[in-house]
Amino acid sequence: MSLGRAIELQAIQILFILLLSPLIKGILNRWKEFIQGKQGPSIFQVYRDLRKLFHKERLVPTDAGPAYLVAPYIYFAAPLIVALLIPVLTTFPLFMAFAGDMLAGGFILGLGTFTLLIGATAGGSPYAGIGSTRARFVSMTTEPVLLLVLIAVSFSTHATIPYVVNQTFAKMVWSPVHLLLVVAFFAIWLAETGRIPVDNPSSHREFSMIDANRVYDYSGPDLALIEWGGTMKSMVLGVILLNVMTTPWGLAKAPSLGAVFWAVLAVFAKFLILDGVVVWIESSIGKLRLLRIAEFMAGAAACAVVAVVLTVINI
């Protein structure tokens, strides 16, 4: 594979995440409304909202610190950097693949979230404060589970590089360990992307929100970057869930543009399935009490622990 082709493929991966993540969220929103018996917004509504926000004025609280100003950019950039490390479209590693493993990916995404928390509290709104503490609480319960999952992954596949992990999982052909890890990581995905049962993304009530509370002070292009960054973060974690943890099915096996084109369609189809599962969950259960989130994540942790034990006793 020539360097030029590698750069092309890398660029396609980045653009795939950058440009299609709002569409995936838009489809999810429309399906969710459709299940409620409504017509639902256009699947391109998220793009329109972003364009609207980019054309709006940016208002900055008078006493906002520098953390407030840089947070949207870091939050926006973090998922794109992680996209370099993971198999978005190809089964073969691209040149950045060995620059960081899954733990590094987690840290980079975590950096984005952490910067946003600091930035939100620097704005001075009380809602941003309670949103940040709640988001910290959720992270506090998800991060041990994430570490447990990574431990189980490294035990069972003897690797933490995503390109190696997914090939090893593919050879395990749905062993109990594999299934348990998929379930545990799906719970992490729900919590990290602020979906029911952890947070209600369609709520507008100030006192019950978690994620949306953090960005109360942001406006205009800053808010657009955060919204867009949020959809990309959700998609990058989705890529890890679908392509790394679940199955490398559909990824391009040869470094040709044609193969990558079919991979784009296949991965997009996998995301449609994920959207369908999320719609099913969000339409059938409600949001948990705040303190019950710990119990929900404890369930995911139990799956990961069982996976570790099963790996150690070698089933």
Add this chain to the structure above:
Amino acid sequence: MEDVQVHASQNRELDDNLQETQSSSADLVAWVVHHCLPVDKTNLPKAQLLYYGWVSYPSTPHLLAVLRDPVTGLVQWRFAQPPSDGRVPSLATHWPAASWIEREMWQTTGMEPVGHPDLQPILHPEEYLPEGMVTGAGVFRLPLGPVRADVSESGFFLFETIGEQIMHLQPQLFYKHRDIETLGIHQSIADALLLAERVSGTATVAHSMAFCQAAEQALHRTVPVEIKWERSLWLEMERLYNHAHDLAQLASAAGMSVGQAQLARVKEELLRLNGDLTGSRYLRGSVRMGDTCQVTWSQVRSEVESVLENADRRFTHFTNLLRHTPTFVDRLVGTGRVRKDWVDAYGLVGPVARACGASVDSRNESEIEQLAGYHICLPTRGQGDALDRFEVRVLEWHVSQGMIRKLLDLLCNGKELTNVGKYKDFPRPVSSTHPIHSDPPDGWGVGIVEGPRGRVCHVLQLKDDVYLNNSRIRGASSWIWPVFGLAVSNGNIQTDFPVIDASFGLSYAGTDR
């Protein structure tokens, strides 16, 4: 002072009435306390306080208390002239239910309730920022409102929290004070009825019906039974869409998007039915003084019944689904619990009181059960939490459905409503048709209606049978609002607030007037 029941006879002059009904303000407060507070915890209070407050009668402000015996329906009136220095004993020291109205009285008339436990301004909230009540390490004050997310009325809430735990909540309302009571003075009855309809949009029928009842009592007139049936029907129609709305809000607060959308659809279908029948989705103009709404019930009956049946099917299906969703039930159970002793202490009314096991419902106490020839089943629940308020509203929906069917039946088989005539053809006085009412002082009337949120009460005085001389309004929510703050801080966390808010389903405008 003895417990004097005021039976103003028709032939006495107004001045005689004044003599008999006047007492000192201290006697009046003692009289209310004696009748409305339970002797001990096992007993029920002997009387309901329908109205307590001030009236400008005949020219200077007077205290007025109107009580009713819930068993016999006997209504008792008492006026008291405050001393010249304007210092009156505070009822709120004995009975917290009177707290807000005394604060309003103090701010409006200058009459000072001596010994009031929390004498703060309540009107013009934009000028008075509430100060917190909680001090200590880790206490955090969090303002919410007056402008909030979603389409909600204006209200300010000061939360004092330690972490997520709510220690104290201070609601501050009265942002939409229109002073409808004063606006109505010197208006004709027809114009004042328009004002009464606009007290609170979601309780249009309750307020206009209470106003009409009060005005008819003041005029010593009675309306044909068919008009009463029709008014009761509108009242139940109003209850149906309100309950559907409140339950949709509750589903939305708990994150149940499908339940919310479907219950909101039920509400919309009912609003459209109301619009088709009366020309107003919120039933304005449906209750008229001594007249019907000119709906030919036998023609529209099948349409109304089919719409109601569809709505009922959808409502039952989705409330059942909600009931069987563990996350939804878990979210509601134990949330925003109203303690049982608050029911008497604050004179709670409506579904909130019934969710605490109190069977208070004006529909059971007024004449409606004799009119329709059946008794209303009063659904109550005992725990007083958000789940019980959900359950009570679901059960009341079914009771209202049954009532509407029965009333439709009566209206279609009864006389043609267009031929019953206007009430002015009826002779006056006809006090014998109100055997359970003690006659009010001349020119005064009281109207009591069980609205969607509880008892709505209008007290008014007519001058020359044409103009309004005094008008006092007590909406259902005004009894419940003081308890709302207590229930929110009763061991709940911040994320419970939207659920509690939705489960109370209170009206801001109805309290503020």
